[in-house]
Amino acid sequence: MQITFAPTIPEDIDVALVSLVPGQEQSFVQIKDAGQKVLSIGIKEPDKINRRKFILLARQVIALARTHRVSKIAFEFSDFTFPKLRMTDEDKAEVIATNITMANFEFIKYKTEPKEGWSFVEEVTVVTNKAAKIKKAFEKGHIIGKEVNASRALATNPGGEMTPEILAAEAKKAVEGLNVKVEILGEKEMKKLGMGGVLGVGQGSDAESQFIILEYMNGKKSEKPLVLVGKGVTFDTGGLNVKPGDFMYEMHMDMSGGAAVIHTVAAAAKLKLKKNVVALVPAVENMPSGSSYHPGDVLRSMSGKTIEVINTDAEGRVILSDALTYAEKYNPRLVADVATLTGAAVVALGTRASAIFTRDEKLETLLRKLGEESGDYVWPLPMWEEYEEEIKGTFGDVANTGKTRYGGAIDGATFLQQFAQNLTSWVHIDIAPRMTTIEGEFLAKGSAGAPVRLLLRLLETY
Ligand code: BES
Ligand code: ZN
Ligand code: ZN
Numbered sequence: 001m002q003i004t005f006a007p008t009i010p011e012d013i014d015v016a017l018v019s020l021v022p023g024q025e026q027s028f029v030q031i032k033d034a035g036q037k038v039l040s041i042g043i044k045e046p047d048k049i050n051r052r053k054f055i056l057l058a059r060q061v062i063a064l065a066r067t068h069r070v071s072k073i074a075f076e077f078s079d080f081t082f083p084k085l086r087m088t089d090e091d092k093a094e095v096i097a098t099n100i101t102m103a104n105f106e107f108i109k110y111k112t113e114p115k116e117g118w119s120f121v122e123e124v125t126v127v128t129n130k131a132a133k134i135k136k137a138f139e140k141g142h143i144i145g146k147e148v149n150a151s152r153a154l155a156t157n158p159g160g161e162m163t164p165e166i167l168a169a170e171a172k173k174a175v176e177g178l179n180v181k182v183e184i185l186g187e188k189e190m191k192k193l194g195m196g197g198v199l200g201v202g203q204g205s206d207a208e209s210q211f212i213i214l215e216y217m218n219g220k221k222s223e224k225p226l227v228l229v230g231k232g233v234t235f236d237t238g239g240l241n242v243k244p245g246d247f248m249y250e251m252h253m254d255m256s257g258g259a260a261v262i263h264t265v266a267a268a269a270k271l272k273l274k275k276n277v278v279a280l281v282p283a284v285e286n287m288p289s290g291s292s293y294h295p296g297d298v299l300r301s302m303s304g305k306t307i308e309v310i311n312t313d314a315e316g317r318v319i320l321s322d323a324l325t326y327a328e329k330y331n332p333r334l335v336a337d338v339a340t341l342t343g344a345a346v347v348a349l350g351t352r353a354s355a356i357f358t359r360d361e362k363l364e365t366l367l368r369k370l371g372e373e374s375g376d377y378v379w380p381l382p383m384w385e386e387y388e389e390e391i392k393g394t395f396g397d398v399a400n401t402g403k404t405r406y407g408g409a410i411d412g413a414t415f416l417q418q419f420a421q422n423l424t425s426w427v428h429i430d431i432a433p434r435m436t437t438i439e440g441e442f443l444a445k446g447s448a449g450a451p452v453r454l455l456l457r458l459l460e461t462y
Helices: 049-066 091-103 132-156 165-172 187-193 195-201 256-271 315-328 344-347 360-372 385-391 408-417 453-459
Strands: 002-006 017-024 028-031 037-043 072-076 123-126 183-186 210-217 226-230 231-234 276-286 298-300 306-308 334-339 356-358 379-380 425-428
Touching: 002 132, 017 049, 037 049, 049 072, 049 091, 072 425, 091 132, 132 165, 132 256, 132 453, 165 183, 165 210, 165 256, 165 276, 183 187, 187 195, 187 315, 195 276, 195 306, 195 315, 210 256, 210 315, 210 453, 226 256, 226 315, 226 453, 231 315, 256 276, 256 334, 256 453, 276 315, 298 344, 315 334, 315 356, 315 408, 334 453, 344 356, 344 408, 356 360, 356 408, 360 379, 360 425, 360 453, 408 425
Parallel strands: 002 123, 017 037, 017 072, 072 123, 226 276, 226 334, 231 276, 334 425, 356 379
Antiparallel strands: 028 037, 183 210, 210 276, 298 306, 356 425
């Protein structure tokens, strides 16, 4: 999709005009005398448009165009004006660009093109005579939207076509030609580092485990980096504690956290952020086989702490433990880990917000604000010391599941906290609730691309 600008509405009949009509109940299509299509989106209650609804509205523009199979559209930037919406023009421009881009994405890689062709919007003309600042904001939003989509494509790719090595190759591809250093560790290197967690989980798979490192150092030399850690389980069968029936189906997206941090770094580099950023992705396939790790195994993590494996399906925290320890070598200002960690987070929050866990109250407040701004909504759950009782091991230092079936998302976070104790500031983001898109958000089925938008804002502002 291309975004261009014009001072007046194009007369070209191939270009459909999308107009937002306040007070009108429904959306409809009109054909003008000259043959030009006008797609009207009714906005029943314009004074109820807030930031959240604004995001959906931008997507709706594309959704409507796609349903009517129009590939070239124009809209007036000034249409996006609402009485109670407190957003600057630049802010609006960025949000519109990101969200029209996200709404124009669909995972069609393995589908045959229908006779009538795909229905994507190819050209968007924004009618505005506003300053270069607005255009810049559109361009920025477009870059962000494209990286969110790239993260969605990577995460949605089937598990049979996604091994740790393929994920590593995709990470390289994502930052090709950018100012990002890539390093990939294989099992041999991980053994040297003592990464018993990653190696333990990956040992049941024929595919070699990988540890992906991306470094984008564009800040002051003296500035400590921000480290993003992403769970890279390319397929989660559960291992020997194999997942039952339906529960395994979407587990090709269990590397969504990894995909998100990879494409956040790519976006940061494309936007030339003046920051030092590192992404770490421990990548494994969690499989049941004769060489799998067993329930009851005790793994020695890179930190020296031993992990008692109660359930091989709680694998994400086990691989992340080594990544958190590895992060220490950067002496980071902040570490954020992103993982489709627990079904319990989905039970707790539903599918509209990721769960955040941190003992840094300022960071918690900041993330809630940035979540609201970006559209990657987050909500905090407790990180109290008392929960540590739940994950005390019997034969190892920490157990990889809690003692009861309650509060599983917190148990997961508390486990990770044991490996984050040497870090200055740390947050765990359980994105299981936002792994896939949901009905009514005007996004195609599959990975939702969370929380690329949030992480970018975090990098920008922190
Ligand atoms: N990848 C899953 C969590 C998940 C479930 C993500 C559904 C997205 C949607 C994770 O590895 C897992 O299996 N967690 C277990 C932990 C349990 C064994 C303590 C879970 O949530 O059931
Ligand atoms: Zn699992
Ligand atoms: Zn998992």
